[in-house]
Amino acid sequence: MEPDAGLVHLRLRSTGAPAVFALFALVLVLAAVIALAGPLAPLRERGFDLYQSLAPIDLPLDRVAIVAIDEATLAEHGRWPWPRERVGALVATVANSGAAAIGLDLLFPEPDASPGGAASDAALADALAAAPAVLAMTLGEDGLPLSVEPKAGFTFIGAPEAAFGDGYEGGVAPIAPLAEAASGLGVIRSFADADGRMRAIPLVWAERTGQGAVRHWPALSVELLRVAQGERALAVRIAGRDDDALRVGGAIVPLGDGRLRLIDVPASPLRVSAGALLADGSDASLAGRIAILAVDAAGLDRYHLTARGELRLGADLHAIAVSQMIAGRFLLPVPSARLLEWAMLAIGGLMIAAAFAGLGRRPALVAMAALVVVSVPPAAGFTAYLGWGRLIDWTQPVAGLFIVALAGGYGLYRRAERRRALLQEQFGQFLSPQIVKRLAETDTRAALAVEDRPITAMIVDIRGFTALGEALPAERTVELVNHFFAIANAEIFARDGTIDKYMGDAVLAFWNAPLARPDHADTALDAAQAIIARVARENGTLAARGLPEIDVVAAVETGVCSVGNMGTAERIDFTAIGPAVNMVARLEQQTKALGVPVLVGPACAAALKRPVRKVGRVALRGFAGETDVFTPV
Template sequence: MRAASKAARGLPGARGLAVLFALLAIILPGGHAVFDDLSGRLREKTFDSYQSVSPRDLDMSRMAVVAIDEVSLARFGRWPWPRERVAALVDAVTRSGASAVGLDVFFSEPDDGPGGAQGDASLAGALARAPSVLAMSLDPDAGPLGLEEKAGWTVVGLDPGSAEAVPGGIAPLPMLADAVAGLGIVRVLPDRDGVIRKVPLIWAEGQEGQSRLWPALSMEMLRVAQDAPGYTLRLEGLPTDAVRVGGLTVPLGEDGRIRIIDTPAAVPHVSAASLLEEGQADGLDGRIALIAVDAAGIDQYHLTARGGHRLGADIHAILMAQMLEGRYLFEAPHARAIERGMFLGGSAMLLLILSVLARRPLLAGLLSVPVILAPLAIGAFAYASRDMLLDGVQPAAGLLVAGAAGGYMLYREAERRRSMLQKQFSQFLSPEVVKHLAATDAVAALRVEDREISAMLVDVRGFTAMSSSLGSDKTVTVVNHFLEIANREIFARGGTIDKYMGDAVLAIWNAPLEVADHADRAIDCARAIISAVSSGNAQLQASGLPGIDVVATVESGVCSVGNMGTEQRIDYTAIGPAINMVARLEVETKKRGEPVLIGPGAAARTRFALEPLGEVHLRGMEAPCTVFRPA
């Protein structure tokens, strides 16, 4: 983090990134109430996607749905059936050896068919002979259930009477309720998008402070199948809350609801028609059987997490299979804090990457990708290895937005640097070279490094005496005339103007852009400037100014090249033996009367024909060196 802070201080765009990450952290899920509802829905969609991409198989070998299906209705008449026929179906399931028989059908009113009370009595008898469970429902607009509980409750912890309770509900006929071994609640609570994701296992009925607890139909069938007398409820308002029924301990989670594992495993179905015709079925022995109507337009099909529609009885069967296996999907403890931590940690990493590598955008982008994808990988790993739900999508989306915005900020910063570069070097480089620098890794090209270059110094001969007689205005005109010629010829050959030195110009080649023939370009430029100055004298003389003569020197060698200076002033320049040599050779041109002198380094690297002029002793040089002139 100290590295990120240091980088942020050194880069204006990084400070904007830090502010951006902070703002996103505020609005990340759980960070602001306005976004809680939306983030909650997005989180559930993420959890749905986990089940869609990697669904969980459940063992359905102990479950069965006895379906009053289209075939059954075609053979035995439309629904509702007479109670005697339902009783016959219950007896057939009981004879088949089912460990529990649940009826996902409401019998809240007397039979209005021809059998009347006799039909109700027949059904009550069949229910009494079976380990049976009847469904009932809670409804805030209905009156009290008015039924005796079938199971006792032992509560450890908080008083369940303080829980939110539903004042009434829809109960089965007292005759039927008295006959069964269990009563369970069936009530649908879909999310706002219509998907059934969670089901409460315990319901409270009555008024607050005087409520009674009722189990969900699925849990009551497990109790009856185990012949357990009641439930033990640990209720402390913690993620460790659980209910024990028989030999099973079922965690309730923070909201007291169990999440449905939308398994691809099929729930076994047995047609009610075959049971009624044959009297029993071998496939039901030892299974928990749930009788339900499975016909379009009669029973309701519910949308589940993987996008399919399931019969309500199938959902109860899945819940029972989950509880028997001890297989649950719960959000990770402190999930919101973990998700925010993933975002904040990723933000710090992105800030570090985008700041430190601001001038290497491709590498910064490549390193940012795993940081952005890390929350997705963590969420997927938690689900795959622990059946634990953790939303990695929203932190990853936040990091993607932050990374994209950060990349844009750094792009703007890079454009600012390019603009500054163009402004700084447009006077010393040709427009083509400046454009190329701005489009490439200009910073890498402009760093200080040792590089072989060719240097050229061109100077006006006799300028001091001439300037003393011309006056300042005319002197400036002559100098500008010379500099214009020198700039044109240097730029035409891809050279870099190192500096102006009064009536002299120092230029270099092979920096900042590399050129293989730098010695040739420097020598050719020197000759071109001398020729252009000679041709331009007529223009000077026509303006009443004296003509000028120039001399040039060229040398090649390894020099230190790059931006040098202080915070107050920095220049792109070169220092080294080749620079010193052209300055010494410039004095020698006056002694020998040669317009162009070329040092031994440039002579060794050029393709031009040269004529040696012998050895010379230059000031500051320990050994003599051979100098050349163009042939």
């Protein structure tokens, strides 16, 4: 027998609820991720940081060096700032060591104010003119108009103004004699992200010069590479595509958003103490390298927090940027990265919802499926990072998929609670509390499906109840029946039986459904005898309440019956239908004629482990021929 349409509808709605919760959460999460792409950018960046923390890229730093004006140098040569003449001597020493280019991560915006300052400035200018030197400058809104000219020419293909913004109105540059003597001028300004980490540096800067004119300046790292290669100009290709790039001699540098994302290598560039270099007159390890002069002393220079959470000198960041351009190693987002990340979230969320819909009754499999889906974005992200230096954000898809999985899990919880309430409502009055609890804690389908299975049915009835009912007022009759029902319920529930229904003054129960009970025949017979014995024991309490004593008879039989929820959408009962149920009703009517309190059907007698004796053969309405009947010994 199949469940009716109302019950089928109940099942489908219960199964689909977790998937509905997951789909609803997916829509909300996807909308939030798209709408809050800007505010969620820090989370995206921290995901990229994790790539570099777990698997740092091995970037060669053999073409760069830091000439550090460190604590030992300051102790030997005096506090900073030095006379420009001494800086010039250091530049000359680095040049004598064979450096390919020399970058001064130092600002000289004013003439030397010390005695003999003009001569000192001239000495530095002479040293700069004799070396492939690049001086630092900066741009800013509060800067004064610049009186120096760029050393690098720019050739643009596309619209540079749109690519590098409106520009700044001024900045800070070296004094004219030094700027003219240097081979290059590069901007050292950079911007940390909102969390204070320095992850990228701009490659090209724009300056407004009046009447809407704009001129461009290279970053210090770009200018150093240009000077080292002996190039006079830089080429910029801007077409609004993923292949926009800056060409520095033989190096092609992807522009991306106009910034170079730094590879935060654990290693540091070669460091040479300025004091030791001045003492020795040269250092062969600097030959062919791009050297960057910087003050590396507490309180005199700024240290930057990097992607991996380390504090590094600004000169280190310039050296890393130069090394990336030389090696051609870059960290770039995959083409249409945002769309790909949103697609991973959308497709993964649909897969999780499908898992809840198809495997909702097996939470362990749902959890495994969700775990596999959630692991795809980080796996894809790390693969792209390690294999191609491409960046895919995994944090937002993972967070979104986790929320979708939680929503589906909440749907499972809600369905389990509804199922528990349904079981309590349907079975609470005809199953023991222990069975109801076990059904609620398991995922058995026996509670919600109809199936054919062997059971043992039992009926207990008050003998001569019709005459008793006619002699008692209605309320006293109900009191008497309730006394009997209380005893029957207690003994049936004590043996994990299922009460099918109350039929006037009779109780119909069965065993081995909805939960299996291998010894159901013996248990049913034991329950029948226990009810008869307890009724006899408690007849004294009826007399004390002014009620007549009662006599109870019972019948039991075993057979395969259809068991489960049956009825309509308006009313569903858990019941059993089959020959065994029909036979116990007929057997109970024969107890008086045969003079025994308990009759056992032939199938039950064959299944019992305890002895019974045959008491006769009877003709039962609805059954062909005569039936052997038994009673317990």
